[in-house]
Amino acid sequence: MPTILITGANRGIGLALARSYRRDGWRVFAASRSPDESLAEGAEAVTLDLSNPASIKALTSTLAGIPIDIVWNNAGVYLDKSQTLEQVDNRDWLRSFEINCIAPIRIAEALVENVRLSERKVMAFTTSKMASLAVNGAGAYAYRSSKTALNMAVRCFAKDQEAMExxxxxxxxxHVRTDMGGPEGDIDIATSVAGMRKVVDQISPAYPADMNKGYFDYDGSRIAW
Ligand SMILES: NC(=O)c1ccc[n+]([C@@H]2O[C@H](COP(=O)([O-])OP(=O)(O)OC[C@H]3O[C@@H](n4cnc5c(N)ncnc54)[C@H](OP(=O)(O)O)[C@@H]3O)[C@@H](O)[C@H]2O)c1
Structure with a gap:
């Protein structure tokens, strides 16, 4: 049975991803900091707080020996939404880096053996178009810079893992209608999840992702770095 671990699986896009993979018969590890919350039916709860390095490290032993085809780093924060530079608290900026950039890479590091053991061998990371240097707009200093840093860190991690396929x-x-995206989002969650799954589900050692072409929009098109 193909297996996936999804972070931030208790609400928003992460919950919808978990439900979607469960519907298709996957074994789903639903990671969240509050596993008592209602998760996708049939998913296995994993406690994970991205702001706690010990919680991330514990994944290695909790899931030891289990092949995981896809680790999907979905959880994230947008702490400076609608704030001007003057309004951004430096602690929020640092926290954005901790949650949006450092934690996803540490999670990937903690679970790399699980992915190596699997057939598909995929690490997916949810970033944002707002991270693009090529199409950047104004504002959202903390969010944008933390996701741009994620993009670079993932490129480094990808190079480290090339030999392992x-x-x-x-x-x-x-721009999705969730708590983060707000009601003004362009698309609903189902459209986002279906689009991203079309991209992610085709990746395998036989058909690897090519990062040199940019990163993926939910519709499969490429976004320039
Ligand atoms: N919605 C959009 O328009 C949009 C656009 C571009 C990119 N994105 C990205 O897509 C991803 C999902 O966004 P969303 O719209 O579904 O956001 P959301 O509805 O706000 O959900 C965020 C998820 O991240 C989890 N999370 C936050 N901090 C955490 C922590 N310290 N430890 C563990 N989990 C934590 C939340 O868990 P709690 O319930 O415990 O807080 C929640 O499950 C994010 O990476 C976001 O940056 C979203």
Whole structure:
């Protein structure tokens, strides 16, 4: 049975991803900091707080020996939404880096053996179009810079894992109507999840992700770095 671990699986895009893979019969590890919350039916709860390095390290022993085809780093924060530079608290900026950049890479590091043991060998990371240097707009200093840093860190990690045939890919989910995206989002969660899954589900050692072409928008098109 193909297996996936999804972070931030208790609400928003992560919950919808977990439900979607469960519907298709996958074994789903639903990672969240509050596993008592209602998760996708049939998913296995994993406690994970991205702000706690010990919680991330514990993944290695909790999941030891289990092949995981896809680790999907979905959880993230947008702490400076609608804030001007003057309004951004430096602690929020640092926290954005901790949650959006450092934690996903540490999670990938903690679970690399699980992915190596699997057939598909995929590490997916949810970034944002707002991270692109090529198409950047104004504002959102903390969010944008933390996701741009994630993009670079994932490119480094991908190079480290090349010999192991692990594919790393970065995905923009679209501007989605979630708690984070707000009601003004362009698309609903189902459209985002279906689009991203079309990209992620085709990746395998036989068809690796090519990062040199940019990162993926939810519709499969490429976003320039
Ligand atoms: N929605 C959009 O328009 C949009 C656009 C571009 C990119 N994205 C990216 O897509 C991803 C999912 O976004 P979303 O719209 O689904 O956001 P959301 O509804 O706000 O959900 C965020 C998820 O991240 C989890 N999370 C935050 N901090 C955490 C921590 N310290 N430890 C563990 N989990 C933590 C949350 O868990 P709690 O419930 O415990 O807080 C929640 O499950 C994020 O990476 C986001 O940056 C979203």
């Amino acid at each position: 692990i594919s790393c890919l970065l995905l923009h989910p679209g």
